[in-house]
Amino acid sequence: MLRNLYLCFLLFIFVLSLSAEDFPLGKLIQDGPATPEQISLYLPVTGELDESIIAHVKYKKDGTSKWLIGHPLHRIRPAATGRKAPKKAYAGVLWDLTSGTTYNIEVTLKKGDISSVKKISLKTRTLPPVTGKATTKIAASSTSAQIQSIWNAAKPGDIIEFANGTYNVDRLQFKTSGSIDKPIVIRGESREGVILKDVKGNIIQVLECSYITLENLTLEGSGKDSGTKSASKAVSFWTASQPQVNFTFRNLNIRGVDMGIMASKAIRGVLIYDNTFNGNNLWKREIITTNSTWNDDGIRIPGQGNSCFNNTFYGFGDCLAMNDRVFNVGVHFFRNDILMTGDDAFEGDYGHRNITFYDNRIQNSQTFISMDPMLGGPVFCFRNISINTGRGPYKLNNKNTGLFIYNNTVVRTNGFGSGKSWGWVQFNNGPLVAWGYCNNLLIWHGKGNTFAMESRGQNPLDFTNNGWYPDKSFWWTGTGGSARSMDAVRKKLPATKPVFGKSTKRHENDIIIGANQFAEEIKLGPDFLTEIKKQYIPKLSKKSKALGAGVAIPAVTDGFTGKAPDIGAVITGRKNPEWGDRSQSKK
Template sequence: FLVIFWTSCSGAANLPIGALSHDGPATPEQISLYLPITGPLGNAAAASVHYRPASGGAWIEAHPLHRIRVENTKGPKPADAFAGVITGLTPGASYAVKVTVRFGEISETKTLNAVTRALPGSTGAATKVIAAESTSDQIQTAFNEAKPGDVIQFEKGIYLVDNLQIKRSGTPSKPICIRGESRKGVILKDTSGEILNFLAANDVIIENLTLEGSNSDSGTRAGSRGINFWNGAAPQQRITIRGVTFVGVDMGIVAWGNTKQLLVYDNTLYGNNIWDKKFVQTNLTWNDDGIRVPGTGNAVFNNTLTGFGDSLAVSQGVKNIGIHFYRNDIRMTGDDAFEADYGHRNITFYDNRIHNSMTLVSVDPIYGGPLFVFRNIAINVGRQPYKLNNRNTGFFLYNNTVVRTNGVLSGAGWGWNQPNNGPLVAWGYRNNILIFRGAGSLLAMEPGRQNPIDFTHNAWFPDGKIWWTNSGGCFPTLADTRSKLPATTPLFGKSTRRHENDVISEPDPFIVKVKLGEDYLKQIVTAYTPKLADGAAPRGTGVTIPGITNGFSGKAPDMGAVITGRPIPFWGDRSMRVDNAQVLLQ
């Protein structure tokens, strides 16, 4: 739920802007903001954001709102508006927010009070018990008779089931809970299809059990599914999935239509894909989504995943707004770690750690944005780290660390190769690290337009060829590129020069050295936390980005995902209490 106490403006209403509102339902650690534009207003207008606890205290600067570029958006046309996200908040807490829009000498401030979503509490004692060795039909009967507030608990045992359906709803204050007596000791096993299938059901919690699928990949059919949301009953609302282990499934948690306020956290998911040429150089992984949650107000955090195609995703045909993916630990993914394709606005992907992916993030395309991708780690990327296809606008890549070696297709011969698949307008790439230890050149950024843009304060290895073929030229070195590219207009930064304040990094600038194979097919099984060593070129040479580098120590923030002064996240399933430095799941 969302609570809005008051909105106001300072002085007369001088600018053509509407009321500041929360964009969709509340989420646990974010406030998504939306400010409509009601009349002609130049793109030079800027919207700064500050927030603080509603009880008072110093104002904290967040990332500015993004002006959606309607004319540069492919697909469904968004309305003219500002939008953006405040992150790093506390669940179930009240905050005051103020947004100040400035255009020339005119300014106007809008204010809002909002409450982040509280996480569901513990579910109490069992009200119904499913006995060990119960049949699938008996279990289905128990599900069909569930009432608001029921806690249905499985006794320890292995249950052979067949497409169990959940079609009864709880209420926001009295959800239905389905859980195991113990997470490892209760196994629901379906080798032929969907283990749990949500129909027209709301306010349900699934927790503390194991779901086991076919343990055999079915190719692009992706027939073995852990939890499925039937799109004929969409939108399912306020479903919580926590403390669940998924074993041997093609797809983990997948929705096909609109969903609202899904919470997916502290789960561990094992897919059926493996890291070899047969899988990652073909289409075998393409439909094998780990967690796919299209809709509004959904949050996916602190999950551990391995063996899927796109580990995290939204999907087409749904208005995807206010969806957040954070602190997840992806051990191996045969396609994209995050497929942001078809996202609309206020989508975030941050503080995630990924080993062994083919692409870190796909943006193919988004419908206006903003999309924020920041403080992510990607070790061993087989293709290009960022796929920015189609006519595209409104995505911002900040403080990400990518370390890769010889790859395949778009990842062969270049550190990052972005083909000319459509113009890129109004986007940002700042404070990132890209280490390429393969053979070839550094960067091929082929799309045209590239204006306005923020493309500064990044670290690269090695120094080499950089191509901005359709927006400025091709050059042999970073220094040559920086000096000869034509001027551009910034969005949130100040520089009119791409690559300004970029640095050439050492091949391994980290305290703990990151060891890769000769090529990407060597699966990395050591978990890395790439903290920069003192004196490394990216150390303390970034730029301050409100909402992204808050809390850094020193004169300037570090480039990359691990920023000195900021706490290191706990990645992955916290309920398993796995140490961040452990050997990876395989």
């Protein structure tokens, strides 16, 4: 009898252990280096696990009691990913965080009576402090060779300051490293008064070194567009054998260059903020309808733990980008103001996971967002404004998964190429699986039809609560049918499984809206060639049907007022971001 009771007790303990941790999961970790306003998470899946199980996230500041709900982690699906398949895992990002702050995080998976809770405490990166008194000063009469000699002799903690003046330089190089606690600082006496000018090629090349801050001066290039040669570069990272780590670029004017700050191999912990970039491209037909701008990246920061925020851009090609053949993880682009760019505003191509693009404002681009492809995801693109795209808003080419596009506002007119006859057309360049498109606003003033999605797959999928103009043909070629109106196609489409939401029907709660939905009318030209110079904030008018027509999305629509969040980037109840270079706006 006692033996049977003992066996029952052991069985009870075994069942309890199963119910507590029966999911094949590894350790919840921080994914890549810390960044100032995000925490990237990665949770390995170590065995067979139903892909439909959602990993819910909550978090709070350490020492406080108020928990907040984060966006659920994305389940990485190797079979839905092109190229070399990633490992099975969950991944995701917390955003809108405070720099230099510790957060307690819990991730919960549950199915029936079985659940698993993973806990971790992580700290966001502290922004580099204001620098102190200069230890070395560079005289206004200094030659390029003299400047290089001073830089070569720099030691950790040195603060090197240029006196006001224009310095004609020739490919200056960063060669020596600071340390994590004592970076080398190179700065100007004043931002407008110190000009490092190189009309030939790289103004600054970064060799195999780390822990350097460049601030408070102007970099000036050739001032002449070199086409696809992209000869004039502000800062170019040499393809070192080891990643260059912890570079900060802030309070800079960068002008007259084909490329801004660019790397081709992995860099880590790079911060680019409060700068103004002016490239060599113009919004002219002979430039923006050819390949002339395609190599002119404004920012290219492949690698891990890099952040580009609160910058103002004009005159590049792919304005914000990573690079191919690099493991791109935890790279973030937010609150940038792009006035004109000749190709993709955000080229998310080749990102692997935990990439974000949010709270940016773009006017005059050829493509708003490109994912060609993402390599497993997730990438989160939300609360962005895009006005006057030439080719089209979204390019989701190749075999793709883990793309989450929320609360964006797109207003466009007659374009060219793929953007000539459709408000948005996605050709069948590979299947789309496990992705989301919710709360987005697309207003199309051009000739032709509204929307065509030809990519196969489309299951699971969240595609709800979007606003469209006009109601003129909606196609889901190959995955459900096409029709001349949204309501007609919605009735044709078969059921799908959701990713995070509850809807099993594409276009559920989508609405048709009018041509002008905003408190201030957005005035476009007859076609995309009319450059839009007025900077708009597309706040919905009081009569807009898009008000309160969205669905609540954790961490995206937080703070909304009313019965439900609005469709589009400007959400009632949420404070608008401060777009672009903050140091210039305060003058």
